[in-house]
Every structure is written in structure tokens, then in C-alpha cells.
Amino acid sequence: MRNFRLLPIAFAVFCLFGTADARPGGGSSIGSRGSHTWSAPPRTSITPGWARPMDQSATPRPSPNYGGAPGYAAPARPMPGYGAPAYRPSYPVRHPFLSGFAGGFLGAGLFGLLSGHGMMGGMTGGTSFFGFLFQVLIIGGLIAFVLRLFGNRRQNQMGASSTGMPAGASPFGNNGGSTPVTLTNDDYTSFQRLLLDIQAAWSAQNMRALASMATPEMTGYFNAQLSELASRGARNIVSNVQFQRGDLSEAWREGNLTYATVAMRYAMTDVTTDSMGNVIDGSSTEPVIVTELWTFVRADGRGNWILSAIQQAG
Secondary structure (H helix, E strand, O other): OHHHHHHHHHHHHHHHHOOOOOOOOOOOOEEOEOEOOOOOOOOOOOOOOOEOOOOEOOOOOOOOOOOOOOOOOOOOOOOOOOOOOOOOOOHHHHOHHHHHHHHHHHHHHHHHHHOOOOOOOOOOOHHHHHHHHHHHHHHHHHHHHHHHHHHHHHHHHHOOOOOOOOOOOOOOOOOOOOEEOOOOHHHHHHHHHHHHHHHHHHHOOOHHHHHHHEOHHHHHHHHHHHHHHHHOOEEEEEEEEEEEEEEEEEEEEEOOEEEEEEEEEEEEEEEEEEOOOOEEEEOOOOOEEEEEEEEEEEEOOOOOOEEEEEEEEO
16 A cells, blocks of 8 residues: 555656656757757768757747758658659659640540540450550650650759759758868867766756856756756766767868767766655666767867757757
8 A cells, every 4th residue: 555655656757757858959940050959960871860859949940841951840851862762753843744744645535435436445346456556656665755854854953062062052051162081089088078077067066067068058958957967966977988889970061160060979877856855766876878969169379179969860
């Protein structure tokens, strides 16, 4: 009976705190990635699915009818070259002339049948029958010829780029003239160190340390999340963080800023306690594995990477 008496209390705690992630970022997609904020990051080996769009960002969302490539601001279509089949328009879209021609031919034949004149105006003798077959063969040959002509033209256009896009087009949409960059081993070491240091500063509720490792935007999100926990008399502690694997999604430069989006998988213990230290969510003994895309930014000449965005994978 004692367990049944605890059910109302457990239910109240569940309603109050829920099961949402309380780690840095709160399991949401937040922050800015420069001109790539509203474009889907390229897939990686550990993030084969699309990353979740930004839930909060200081970067304004582009107009839904902007002319960029498929991304978060337009209806998503899998992009060729990133592990998804190339988008193939429907037959009427690919061949509007042929669909209208064949439709008109078929419609005329059906009208003939409905009006009692037959598919080709009636077949009253062997000559008419062979004439009908001759016309069908001619029309079928014309359709096959034009289909082949249009197909070859489309293949030539698609061959202009290995990503299935016209040469010179960017797969990231309107990216403000950004250019790809190459990272060094020191950069990847910095990313791993920032992952561990940010988690430690978060658990210690050290806002000064967080502000030195993240953009003002991300610092504001962290501050709001910690304040919300404190207002409920709760505290989130992330410990035993172990980096498992990382994979670069993209790195680019725009203006005097360099960005890098990295998919990172790490294990940790994530527990939320009340003011008395009682566990109200998570576990202090069972680790959880998290895969996220972290975007870092640095100003040229300064050399210090800082966190500018966190996106959830899948």
C-alpha cells in the first residue's frame, strides 16, 4: 500500500518537471550558425538523418518564398549527394508537353468510344484495323523519341554538378557568400575541450565561465534555463562526461568569422535534483548517450573558438 500512496506524489513531480532534457540546451535546437542558421547541416556518419531546425535563434528566419535551396525555410526535399535519393518531379512536371500531347490523344480516343465511333473513328474492316495499328505505332514512336530527347537533356543538366544542382549553386541556400575552410587537429581538440568545460560550468552554475565559452546569445539561453530550474527549486548536474566520437558536418568563413558545425556523440550522467538533493529526474548511476551538432565560431586573428549553436540530431 505504501507504493500506492507515493503515486500521487510521483505524478505531481512528473507534471511539474516532465521528462524534458535538462542538460545545456535543454534538448532543444538553439543558437545561430551565421548565414547557415536556417539551412540543414550536411549529414555525417553519426548523424545520418536531418538535424532538427532551430527552435530559438537570434537570426531572422528567411521568407518562405526565398529562392534558396531546400532547407528549413522551404518544404524540405532530400538533397542528392547526402545519402538521400535525388528529388524526382512527377511526370507532368518533367514533361508537360508530352503529358498534354498523350492526354489529348487518349482523350480523343475515349471520346470516340463514348460517342460510338470507336477508338479511331470506327473499325469497319481489315484495312481500318491495320490503319489503326499503323497510327498507334507512329504516335508511340514519336512519344518514345521525344522522351529520349528530353531525358538526355535532363541528364546533361544534372551532370553539371556532382550534387545534382547547377554548377556554382550552393546546397546550403542563401549563405551570404560563405566559403569552405579546412580545420586542423588543434581545432578538433578545442571542440572536445569546450564540450567538457561547458558541461562542467553548467553543473557548477558558473555563468561567468559559460559566458567566456559561448556567444552572448547562447549565454542568454543558458541563463534562462538555469533560472527556470532555480525558480522551481531544482538543479541539473551533468557529470562523467565522456566524448565518444565526432564528425565534421561543415566548416566555412563569412566575413571575419569562421564557423564549424560538428556532430558529437558523448556519454554522461544527467540528473536533476530538488533543493534537498533528492533525485526528481534522471539517474546518477545510469549514463545516457547523446548525439548533437554543436556549432562553434571564432573571429579571425583571435584563435578562441566559442559555442554559437546546439542542434538536436534526427
